[in-house]
Amino acid sequence: MSVPTLDPSADDAILDVDGVSVWLSGREVLHDVRFRIMPGEFTGLIGSNGAGKTTLFRVILGLQASSTGSVLVGGRPLTRRNPIIGYVPQKVFLDPDMPLRARDVVALGLDGHRLGVPLGWGRRRQAVDAMLDAVDARRFADARVGNLSGGEQQRVLIAHALISRPRLLLLDEPLANLDIRAEGEVVALLARIAREQRIAVLISAHDVNPLLPVMDRLVYVAAGKTASGTTAEVIRAEVLSALYGQHVDVLRVHGRILVVAGAEGPSGVTVEETDGAAVGPDIVSLR
């Protein structure tokens, strides 16, 4: 029921988030979040600023304890260091003054957590070159990474996360500083990687549109609550109105989706429980 398209059993899921709530400084930032991701699936995590996307990533990475609920990664409970997850954080500090090439950043993805100086240069170099080719970043392999454009840096960071061969790739707002063309290129690259290498991708964004062509499923976060399912199932006025706790309209214009908050509804909107059987997506816990 929760994953209508694939009818999976829980054991096959690469990521199973089950009833996760997170309290930060006395405020419930995430409430009863539940969704599942299958191997090779491309999932968008959509929500506006402050919705809790980064917090959810931190929970999945084991960096933030959840107050309730559980997370299984590859069928196992969370551990601090999970080699099957690759991560591209929202903020990466790449100072142009740093003597660091794109290839050095990618190599750190291979073994940056290990102590000691790296050995086996030839093998490392081959692995790094292959990875740079895979994300189409070989051209600027030897450029100073701080001088690269936003889109180029994003490719380098994706290579950095992929070189350790994860089965689940988490990307926190990788499209944030990109223009429309770079956005399209990065999304196409990620979709290709997900398909060819069967890596599940969970990508957060505040706008659903760049991901529409490639997304298998999405998880929509608003007001601490989430709804998950396919685009058609989740991006609907009833579902999103229930999430936001106020009336919103969903407009489809030239293949783009606009979610518009209507005029301020009456205070204390009553949200009716949507009929799960008829609607499909699991709207999670309406309070």
Add this chain to the structure above:
Amino acid sequence: MVNTWIAATLVAVIAGVVGFFVVLRGAAFVAHAIPHGAFGGAAGAVLIGVNPIAGLGVFAVGGALGIGWLGRRGRHDVATALALVLMLGLGALFLSFSVEYAAAIYSLLFGEVLGVPSDELLPIAGLGIACIAALAVLYRPLMLTSIAPEVAEARGVGAQRIETGFLLVVALAATMTVPVVGVLLMFSLMIGPAATAGSLTRSPRNAIALSVLLALATVWIAVAVSYLTNLPVGFFVGTLGAVSYGCARIWTARRRGRTAPA
């Protein structure tokens, strides 16, 4: 004179390597604060009649641990400033009690590179090797936490522990080099060559090597010229550091300008 050359060479190698990581991590203020604050410890040691180097070491390590602990969340600069003023304040207090020894302490500020006794060379070399070995062990996590601390955390690297380890290396380097070259010189030797190297080359390995070479050239020239002119070594090291960095920036800016499409 031979001792001077050996000491200066050891100090330059250590400053060049440690300085690379200081510049990479944007920790110039910490590298400024630890040796300067440690100076207060030396004053205290003189007051109670123990070897000033012991006082230097205690303050340097204490300062490093304090900065690491206070700066756990986010930026270090406030923690660093607090540690610095606290240690300097204590230093001023100690100095006010021990007027007759002020000269010995004064030499710590500017170093006595032209009068290094032979029995100090071995400890300097030992501590230097320890510093460089520690940096070699921490090399990859230091690089990773410099660019993406969250990724490092997610991969099981305790960013906080790595940071504290790094601060301790800076403290160790300061303890051993300050008595030779002085507080002022140590700082300029850590920052100038490493910053210059970082702007001239792109690969971290080359930058470390170049940083060491530039630090060596700087001290050798400074010691030689100071010997000939009888002017303080610190003056030449500081000036060479600033001038070489300035030249490197101008050179890279020119080169970039030339390769850009007209």
